[in-house]
Amino acid sequence: MLNYIWATLLFTGLLVAGLMGRVSGDASVIDAAMKGAEKAVMGIALPLAGMMMFWLGVLRLLEKAGVLEAVVRVLSPLLRRLFPDVPTGHPAMSAMVMNLSANMLGLSNNATPLGLKAMGHLQEINPHKQSASNAMITFLALNTGAFTLIPMTAMNFLNAAGVSHSFRVIVPTILATACASVAAVLAAKSFQRLPGFAVQPDELAAEGAATSTRPAGITGRGGFWLTVLGVLFLGVTVLELGPPSWRQTVLQQTGISGMMTKAAQRKADAEKALSLKKKEARTAATAQGPQEPPVWRRVMDGASGLAIPAILMLAVGVAWARGVRVYEEFVDGAKEGFQVAVRIMPYLVAMLTVLAILRESGAFQLLEYLLAPVLNVLGFPVELLSLALMRPLSGSGAQGILNEILTRPDLSEMVKFTAGILYGSTETTFYVLTVYFGSVGVRRFRHALVAGLTADFVGMVAAVFFGRLLFAFS
Template structure:
């Protein structure tokens, strides 16, 4: 699918440039070529900034892993997951892998989450009576995986910081989207959980599930009471303080606990940072590929036609259309994470990383997931060909999450 989208961006852009040339615009191809070179350079510069931040964060996460805090977090979540996976036998190793996969996703450890998720799928396949058909636990696992809560959107924060440096925004707080993104992922998670639970007739009114939702709702209610009535500038400042303060507190906690347990904290950080370097470098070709295609699409005016068409439809419904430039990020995210990342960067560089559109694109990127990709990879790893209602529930979670992210963006930043 991403291949088709990439080819379409290039060929549609070329066709539009040919038409504009025939209409007398003899400089269009020069602008397209200049845009290609400028975008490739910009992509690499953004990626260089991403290397440092990703290395930093994955180094800190390695400290938390070796200090045992990530495992402790997984054990704390185990009672909740036992209730939403009633078909998994007690004590089966799949339960542990599922908990660890969700823990890694919540902490932004994408590189660790995928191997754990594939391990969980193999273990779920062992108890699957129909080897070519997705079982109920598999579907619940994948839908919650695609709609999982993200406590710390690591890569989004890293990209925002890198772009802010390029745009000359000194002292920019890239973590100020922490709370809106958390709320957006929670909305998506709830939608996915309820959709699958209704289909599988799982009772969500058990004590651990109610306690999970009640605890989150109480925290959000407290934050709302704290922020309610503040001027928009003050609210943005407090949200940024909360996000950055929590992240720094987690770093300090990881380091303190690892040191108390006599873990070599420095070596742990270096080992994790090496992984971060590899992850960031891996992103570079995908980011360049997507951004140069978007450059052709935008320079020739095709992106303006697309955004203009969506804006006209939104205005016809009597709605505010300021969110429209960020909408393609959410539409692309269901298909491709790298494609959505490229569109997010395009929005931030076009409108500004600190603009409403730039912030909303970051929230959408952090609140939605690559549903088609996750289902293809995870089901493909265990040769599942009959996915039943997994895609439908995943798309419900994505759609609700996208709408929720837009509404949350308006509530916080508009």
């Protein structure tokens, strides 16, 4: 399924970019794709290597100290129901507990190395190495549901944009992520019974090599879609090589030109407003001097800041007290971190380049323009559509859209608070699947993507519902 989705996203981005005039020039999608590839390696994979080494070392100490065994023993009734295929006491259980706990505490990227370690353990007991196991899919569905106790990232964006009382998103985000997590587990458990998502036997390496030398012929359906793509690309070529007035006429006749102008103006106004708010905040802070933050904020910031030091104290302290050679065990646990980062690089490049093309092509603005009448009838704020579509695809892209929404003066506080809840209610599904499955070489995702997108959809609906319920009359 991911093959079709990846190709569809690529074709859509290129064709929309051709219509909008973004194939070449300063804002070309190809430049965006190259920057996406660079970010995949230099901005994500390599920094992740260091984090992987650190957290795998800590995890090794927690295992040697017996802390993880104690935690798993307490949670074993729930874990056995969620992961019946994982043997009791297997290291995968403790790694999954650590990952999900880090997500709940809002530790963000620090949860990823723990999740990758869990996937490695789950792959050890997976009888079909090329297909995702039921336990893997349930685990990733829970990551996509992203149950969160403290949505610090969303609150920081609200504060930076000057939206007061950002703490008001805590309870609705907890409720929305709870709904998404329940939906994720139910979807994973339900879809695994369908014949279409059954586990398939692994392909032998020799068979795969032989198949690769004999490409299959073009089927009738494949020929049809290839023809459609050829015709559409021919139209893009005509617009690109012809006089600029041709493209302008097409965009004006369809109403897209006005939509593009408004979208560009909104983005420029949002960036200017955000810069001005930051400048005003710095000026006010300088004039007033250091101020005591509210008690709730001080407690939450302190709790978040103490989470990692507490884990380190527990891991090293207990292990040391039990006579474990803490330095040597930490280093042994950290050794495999860089290898995991190298394994996921090709998967990251493939996904982030396509997402960069799609994001910069203007496809989201075009879809927002086309679906606006339907969304108004359903009561879904049209302004949140781009954020809802981008959130499962790209975390950085969603952050940019969230900033734009929060700094728009024409939007109500209800829409802004709902945007914060929506951002914190789901995870970047495609990133999670790409990185986690790529780290263990799983090629067949089975129902993992469907379960993840189900959790995303439920989380978004819940975010809009609670946003309207709590902030419509504020």
